[in-house]
Amino acid sequence: MIDLSVNFGGIKAPNPFWLASAPPTNSGYQIMKAFEAGWGGAVWKTLGVPVVNVSSRYGSVNYRNSKMMGFSNIELITDRTLADNLREMEEVKKYFPDHAVIASLMVESRAEWEQIIKDVENAGADGIELNFGCPHGMCERGMGSAVGQEPEVLKTIVGWVKEAANIPVITKLTPNISDIIPPGLAALQGGTDSISLINTIKSIVGIDLDTYAPYPIVDGKGTNGGYCGPAVKPIAMNMLKDLAQHPEIGRIPLSGIGGIETWRDVVEFILLGATSVQVCTAVMHYGFGIVREMEAGLRQFMEERNYNTIYDFAGKALPNVTEWKHLNLEHKVVAEINADKCVGCELCYISCDDGAHQAISLSDDPLNRIPSIIEENCVGCNLCSLVCPVEDCITMVKKDDGTEHSSWNERTLNNDIPTTFNDDRAGGKGHFVPKPSDALKI
Amino acid sequence: MAEYKKPKTEAEFENNFKQKNPLMNDTEAYYEASRCLFCYDAPCIQACPTSIDIPLFIKQIHTDNITGASKTIFESNWLGNACGIVCPTGVLCEGACVYNHQDVPPIKIGRLQNYATNKTIDAGKVIFKVGESNGKKIAIIGAGPAGIACACEARTLGYEVDLFEAKEKPSGLTVYGIAPYKITNEEVLKEVEYLQNQLDFNIKYKATINSKAALKSLEDDYDAIFIGVGLGKTRNLELEGEEKENVIGAVEFVEELRMKHHKLAVPKKVVILGGGNTAMDAASEAARMGAKKTVLAYRNSKEKMGAYRFEYDLAISAGVDSLFNVTPIAITGNGKVEGVKFAKTEMVDGKLKTNMNNTFIVRCDMVIKATGQAKQGHLYGLIDDLEIDTKKRIKTNDEFQTSNPMYFAGGDAINGGAEVVNAAYDGKMAAQGIHNWLNK
Ligand SMILES: Cc1cc2nc3c(=O)[nH]c(=O)nc-3n(C[C@H](O)[C@H](O)[C@H](O)COP(=O)(O)OP(=O)(O)OC[C@H]3O[C@@H](n4cnc5c(N)ncnc54)[C@H](O)[C@@H]3O)c2cc1C
Ligand SMILES: Cc1cc2nc3c(=O)[nH]c(=O)nc-3n(C[C@H](O)[C@H](O)[C@H](O)COP(=O)(O)O)c2cc1C
Ligand code: SF4
Ligand code: SF4
Ligand code: SF4
Numbered sequence: 001m002i003d004l005s006v007n008f009g010g011i012k013a014p015n016p017f018w019l020a021s022a023p024p025t026n027s028g029y030q031i032m033k034a035f036e037a038g039w040g041g042a043v044w045k046t047l048g049v050p051v052v053n054v055s056s057r058y059g060s061v062n063y064r065n066s067k068m069m070g071f072s073n074i075e076l077i078t079d080r081t082l083a084d085n086l087r088e089m090e091e092v093k094k095y096f097p098d099h100a101v102i103a104s105l106m107v108e109s110r111a112e113w114e115q116i117i118k119d120v121e122n123a124g125a126d127g128i129e130l131n132f133g134c135p136h137g138m139c140e141r142g143m144g145s146a147v148g149q150e151p152e153v154l155k156t157i158v159g160w161v162k163e164a165a166n167i168p169v170i171t172k173l174t175p176n177i178s179d180i181i182p183p184g185l186a187a188l189q190g191g192t193d194s195i196s197l198i199n200t201i202k203s204i205v206g207i208d209l210d211t212y213a214p215y216p217i218v219d220g221k222g223t224n225g226g227y228c229g230p231a232v233k234p235i236a237m238n239m240l241k242d243l244a245q246h247p248e249i250g251r252i253p254l255s256g257i258g259g260i261e262t263w264r265d266v267v268e269f270i271l272l273g274a275t276s277v278q279v280c281t282a283v284m285h286y287g288f289g290i291v292r293e294m295e296a297g298l299r300q301f302m303e304e305r306n307y308n309t310i311y312d313f314a315g316k317a318l319p320n321v322t323e324w325k326h327l328n329l330e331h332k333v334v335a336e337i338n339a340d341k342c343v344g345c346e347l348c349y350i351s352c353d354d355g356a357h358q359a360i361s362l363s364d365d366p367l368n369r370i371p372s373i374i375e376e377n378c379v380g381c382n383l384c385s386l387v388c389p390v391e392d393c394i395t396m397v398k399k400d401d402g403t404e405h406s407s408w409n410e411r412t413l414n415n416d417i418p419t420t421f422n423d424d425r426a427g428g429k430g431h432f433v434p435k436p437s438d439a440l441k442i
Numbered sequence: 443m444a445e446y447k448k449p450k451t452e453a454e455f456e457n458n459f460k461q462k463n464p465l466m467n468d469t470e471a472y473y474e475a476s477r478c479l480f481c482y483d484a485p486c487i488q489a490c491p492t493s494i495d496i497p498l499f500i501k502q503i504h505t506d507n508i509t510g511a512s513k514t515i516f517e518s519n520w521l522g523n524a525c526g527i528v529c530p531t532g533v534l535c536e537g538a539c540v541y542n543h544q545d546v547p548p549i550k551i552g553r554l555q556n557y558a559t560n561k562t563i564d565a566g567k568v569i570f571k572v573g574e575s576n577g578k579k580i581a582i583i584g585a586g587p588a589g590i591a592c593a594c595e596a597r598t599l600g601y602e603v604d605l606f607e608a609k610e611k612p613s614g615l616t617v618y619g620i621a622p623y624k625i626t627n628e629e630v631l632k633e634v635e636y637l638q639n640q641l642d643f644n645i646k647y648k649a650t651i652n653s654k655a656a657l658k659s660l661e662d663d664y665d666a667i668f669i670g671v672g673l674g675k676t677r678n679l680e681l682e683g684e685e686k687e688n689v690i691g692a693v694e695f696v697e698e699l700r701m702k703h704h705k706l707a708v709p710k711k712v713v714i715l716g717g718g719n720t721a722m723d724a725a726s727e728a729a730r731m732g733a734k735k736t737v738l739a740y741r742n743s744k745e746k747m748g749a750y751r752f753e754y755d756l757a758i759s760a761g762v763d764s765l766f767n768v769t770p771i772a773i774t775g776n777g778k779v780e781g782v783k784f785a786k787t788e789m790v791d792g793k794l795k796t797n798m799n800n801t802f803i804v805r806c807d808m809v810i811k812a813t814g815q816a817k818q819g820h821l822y823g824l825i826d827d828l829e830i831d832t833k834k835r836i837k838t839n840d841e842f843q844t845s846n847p848m849y850f851a852g853g854d855a856i857n858g859g860a861e862v863v864n865a866a867y868d869g870k871m872a873a874q875g876i877h878n879w880l881n882k
Contacts, residue, residue, distance in 0.1 A: 297510055
């Protein structure tokens with residue numbers, strides 16, 4: 001029997017699908033609707049110091065026919081009154097005692113933190129999330145990412161919160177730093193029960209070519225926004241991995257956020273160590289109904305692999321994410337074209353010839369548009385297989401027999417690495433490259 | 443306009459009857475699925491008689507959860523694979539797709555549906571569970587789409603199920619009636635086999651239920667009975683000369699074609715009487731069987747035809763000629779058909795009038811009557827207290843229960859002839875109706 005329920009650092013929920021603190025969790029109405037639709041938890045839109053929002057708040061990056069591949073906002077924390085939010089929180093908890101309702105908070109002084117913690121506890125919140133991530137507006141006032149970027153300040157505030165709180169505390173980190181470990185460690189040392197990441201990334205999604213102002217445009221001007229949506233998933237996953245692999249931070253629960261839209265995204269985050277996931281943009285795009293696809297897919301995946309809970313596979317990809325220096329230099333793959341499937345677009349040819357390693361040739365027969373791989377030139381970079389528009393037409397075929405292993409690390413230990421600029425042991429030595437003047441013959 | 447040569451081999455037959463909705467390949471499915479907008483309260487779902495969660499299964503295809511997509515489909519429609527291919531999607535789901543408003547081709551929902559279920563069926567994925575046995579038994583008369591759907595749903599609810607089928611193969615008109623360019627016999631039968639393997643219902647073939655005694659024994663042995671007998675043979679037109687050789691009903695013609703393929707002899711000149719979808723199918727089929735001249739004759743105007751426009755266009759593209767506002771008054775010939783004598787018709791004060799002063803003969807060697815199927819009146823007469831409406835359809839309530847509480851009914855037998863998808867819906871809902879009734 002599959003059991004999707006989670007106990008995330010003391011916060012219990014019927015499943016790991018949570019709404020991130022954002023517009024979809026702006027009101028009790030939305031959160032109840034989401035729980036009805038199948039979400040297991042919701043992080044309330046950040047409560048805290050009073051704010052005023054601008055009109056014209058979002059911008060997006062559309063890629064080809066995909067709308068909102070990346071999404072940006074310049075919205076602040078909630079602009080509704082604390083009293084309204086608390087009243088609604090209490091009501092939600094009455095209807096959904098077993099779902100996770102987490103209060104995201106952002107205030108300034110210690111006294112404010114203590115007061116607001118008491119308030120949300122009284123309203124029945126199951127946990128607190130500290131918003132140290134907002135990268136616009138709030139940081140200008142010394143909060144949000146301004147805290148997330150200063151490990152010492154972060155640690156102090158987490159300490160205050162932990163002292164005041166009787167319910168579990170999640171610290172939400174900003175990706176707007178160069179190394180996620182210092183803020184992660186600071187949160188841990190401050191005593192946080194768990195960590196969530198990522199908040200949005202500082203960005204400019206586009207410039208209007210009539211007004212020369214960045215999107216979203218507010219009366220002719222704009223500001224940097226917070227970037228999220230499918231485009232940020234790779235960045236989020238890498239930071240999640242960093243925390244999950246850390247010997248100390250990796251021991252506390254991690255909630256993965258950033259670009260999650262389908263069951264595959266959910267599984268990938270769990271494989272990298274997340275034990276709850278939070279979603280914002282996908283819900284802003286498609287509504288709460290997308291959880292149907294996530295849950296059905298997660299269940300199917302678990303059923304096929306005989307997993308009963310998400311803990312059975314949480315973190316399973318971590319041992320396979322290593323440092324470059326440990327990768328096997330003896331591994332060799334070569335591209336192979338399935339001539340039956342090829343449609344003759346020749347994108348593989350041009351991408352390899354202009355953008356990679358000149359390992360694909362065209363036929364002399366103008367009627368034959370199927371390119372051929374020049375195996376001895378192919379370095380196995382994958383590029384052609386990535387550009388090929390036909391499913392499974394170009395595959396990367398393993399050529400080594402799997403018996404040999406040598407990594408940069410091992411070779412360093414064996415004194416077998418190239419050391420000079422013209423060292424014979426350099427990887428590209430002897431690799432075929434056409435003569436420069438050949439370029440003029442085409 | 444296509445010109446078809448008489449098919450002499452199975453390969454030539456298959457070529458003439460090329461699948462209208464061929465199986466999608468992976469690339470096509472991936473791109474097509476990526477176009478779906480995942481609309482809220484999607485109009486395509488509303489337009490599907492079985493309310494399949496279309497945006498969900500399409501997203502599942504896109505995220506490579508093919509088995510999940512099939513679950514989503516079968517959850518709503520037990521004949522999801524067949525329906526993906528034979529449904530008139532242009533007037534159902536695809537006709538409702540929001541892309542139509544943008545002059546962008548609608549999502550190919552039917553073919554995506556077929557793509558997912560076909561993969562799951564071929565992989566033999568186990569996705570259904572028989573319900574815990576409740577010790578009760580249901581008899582189903584007729585193993586057409588309605589009967590099969592009822593059987594599947596009843597099994598998931600824990601009933602023992604026996605189907606009694608007059609013919610030698612399951613799935614009724616899906617295998618005996620639908621045009622061969624829409625679906626192949628193999629495709630139909632493999633879906634039923636897939637369902638039967640997992641849900642374990644019994645089908646007794648060549649087991650026509652046509653006597654009071656047979657019904658009595660069902661009533662004694664079972665807790666409820668579902669009638670899914672569809673429609674009967676082609677109705678007689680009471681025309682002079684109708685008994686002549688080579689005058690054949692459309693349903694009978696198609697059935698022979700479905701079973702004999704290229705071995706069926708279709709003569710040079712064929713006249714098809716009727717203006718419904720069955721007439722269009724029969725005309726297309728005669729043309730694809732190599733008839734030199736195929737003439738569709740309908741008594742009213744082109745606009746008044748009951749057939750879907752796309753079915754008419756398909757027939758025309760197969761090389762069929764059409765005559766409108768003509769009604770047959772006699773079939774001529776000496777033992778064998780030699781022609782049809784028609785009279786012109788015209789609208790007079792909103793009524794169609796035959797002008798016997800304006801007649802002519804169309805020469806032909808075969809007449810296919812696509813003028814409607816008779817109802818299964820004989821069987822209905824044998825069941826106590828079974829109410830039939832004026833069009834000889836079995837009357838049912840919202841739970842698909844007939845006026846004789848032990849009997850439930852669905853499919854063509856209650857709607858007078860619709861689509862496979864309607865039968866699939868009725869059968870499923872009838873099983874739930876039975877369940878509700880037995881657990882009252
Ligand atoms: C020429 C033609 C083309 C069609 N094309 C399409 C199409 O393209 N797409 C589409 O969706 N629909 C199409 N249809 C309609 C579709 O086939 C029917 O709506 C559907 O098959 C109805 O299902 P059913 O189960 O109600 O009846 P049927 O399919 O008629 O099945 C009834 C079953 O009951 C059996 N039976 C009857 N009497 C008895 C008895 N006394 N005892 C035991 N068994 C009995 C029959 O042998 C049969 O197997 C077409 C129909 C025709 C005639
Ligand atoms: C319009 C908008 C408002 C947001 N407001 C908040 C907020 O108040 N507090 C917070 O912690 N995160 C906020 N976020 C960040 C999200 O919670 C989330 O971390 C981020 O969007 C990444 O997830 P996604 O890719 O699923 O959108 C906001 C995001 C958006 C798009
Ligand atoms: S999404 Fe709603 S609130 Fe936003 S601009 Fe449109 S109508 Fe206004
Ligand atoms: S990219 Fe793929 S389809 Fe295009 S020519 Fe190369 S192998 Fe063929
Ligand atoms: S209407 Fe069209 S685009 Fe919208 S969900 Fe249905 S198939 Fe997808």
